[in-house]
Amino acid sequence: MAVKRLGAQTIKFLNPPAIISTGSIVGPKEGQGPLADYFDAIIQDDLYGQDSWEMAESKLIREAVTKAVDKAELKIADIEFMFGGDLLNQLMSSSFAARDLQVPFLGLYGACSTMTESLSMAAMMIDGGFADRVVAATSSHFSSAERQFRFPLELGNQRALTASWTVTGSGAAILSHSKGGPFVTHATIGKIIDYGIIDANNMGAAMAPAAADTICTHFDDTGLQPSDYDLIITGDLGVYGKEIAVDLLNKKGYDAAANFSDCGIEIFDQKKQDTHAGGSGCGCSAVVFCGYLYQEMQLKNIRRLLLVSTGALFSPTSSQQGESIPSIAHAVTIEI
Amino acid sequence: MQKKNQTQKKKDYQKYVEQKAPKPKYVRNCIWAFLVGGAICTIGQFVHNNVEDLLGLTHLAATNVTTLVMIGLGAFFTGIGVYDKLGKLAGAGSIVPITGFANSIVSPAMEFKREGFVFGVAARMFNLAGPVLVYGITSSVIVGLIYYLIYN
Structure with a gap:
C-alpha cells in the first residue's frame, strides 16, 4: 500500500x-x-x-x-x-x-x-x-x-x-540521511496544464496556471496554508507570470501574495541588467536554491520553503507547427 | 458541453494575459528606427554619390557597388558584435536596410561555425535569410512576367 x-x-x-x-x-x-x-x-x-x-x-x-x-x-x-x-x-x-x-x-x-x-x-x-x-x-x-x-x-x-x-x-x-537538515518533507508532482498560450516569448503566462495548479493541489493535499510557509518561490515565471500566478491562486481561495516570490525575479536586477521579465531555464531555480535559499535555510532565516520549479514543455518543432505551450510545475517542501 | 466550457476558459485566460502584458514604447521605438534607418540610408547615398564620381561609373553600376559596400559594412559590424546592439535599439530601422540582410546571414554563420564549415556555416547561413530570398526572387519573377505580358 x-x-x-x-x-x-x-x-x-x-x-x-x-x-x-x-x-x-x-x-x-x-x-x-x-x-x-x-x-x-x-x-x-x-x-x-x-x-x-x-x-x-x-x-x-x-x-x-x-x-x-x-x-x-x-x-x-x-x-x-x-x-x-x-x-x-x-x-x-x-x-x-x-x-x-x-x-x-x-x-x-x-x-x-x-x-x-x-x-x-x-x-x-x-x-x-x-x-x-x-x-x-x-x-x-x-x-x-x-x-x-x-x-x-x-x-x-x-x-x-x-x-x-x-x-x-x-x-x-x-x-x-542525516540528523541536520534541511529536510525534504513533501513533493507534489504536477500535471501538465495548457491554457492555449502560443507565444514562446511569454512563457511566464504559459506556466503560471501550471504553478498555481500544483501549489493549490499541494495545499489541498497537505492541509497546509500559504501562511505556514516562510517563502513560496516559483522557478522562472518572471515579473508578469508571477502576478498571474498570485491572481490565479487568489481565485482558488489561497492568498499567497505576502510570501510569494520567483527565482527568475530574484536572480537579476531587472532594471539595471535589462533582462525584461527575469531569469529562466533549468539553471535558474537550481542556482537560486542551491546558492541563496539553501544558505538562508542554514542560517534559519527561512524555516519552511516551498520550491516550485516551472517548466514550459515546448520545442522549436511544436512551436513552428503552431501548437500551444504545455506547462508543468513540481513543488518540493524543504524544512529545517 | 464541458469541452465548450474549456475553450471558453482558455479564451478568457488568453484575453486576461493580453491585458497583463506590458506595452512596448511605440513612439520611442519609432523615433530610433527612423534615426538609425535614415542614417544607414544616408551613408548608402553618400557612398553612391562618391563611387559614381570617383570611379567614373554609370548610375546603375554605382548602385551595385553601393550594395556591395553596404553588405560588407553590415557583415563587418555583425562580426565585431556591434550590429546586434544597434538592432536592439533601432528594430526595423536596422533590419530593413540591406545591412540587416547581411546581419541575418552572417550571424547564423558565426553561430554555427562549431558544427563545421559544411553542415554549420554553409548549411545554416540561410536559416533566416532563406525565406526572404525564396519569396523575394519568386515575387520578382512573377512581377517581371506580368510586366512582360502587359507591355509586349
Missing part, C-alpha cells in the same frame, strides 16, 4: 531525506546580479575554456556536482546515483557531464521544472531505502539555449518585453 502518498498528487516522506550539501556555479551576468555573494563560483568567460556553449554548460554541471561533493567532504565515487537534466536536445550537457563523472545516471527532462523533478526523485530514492547518497543537478546556458530555441546571438533583433533571459549556471544538491 502506498503509505507515503497524501491526497491526489503529493508524497509525504516518512524518513525525510536531508540535503547535506549544495554546489552552485554561475555565468558572468548572474555574477553581477543581486545574489552574487551566495554562489560558490562565478565564471568570467562564458565559454569556460571549452570549444562550444554546449560543452561549457556540461562543464558547469560537472563543476557544480564537484563543488557539492567537496563541501560534503565526500568523493565523487561516494555518490551512488545522479538525477540530472538540462534544456538541450537529448540532454547533451547532463549526459556528457555524467560521462565524465562516471556516476550511475538517470536523465530527466522537465524543461525548467527539472530541479524540483530531480529533487523529488532523489528524495524518493533515499526515503525508499534504495540509496544513501544521491545527487540532483540541472543546468542551463544562455547561449546554448538561444541557439536551440531562438536566434543567433549576433542577430540584430529586439526581444519582447515579456521574454525572459536564460540563466547561465548549474546547481547540484546532495541528498542523504
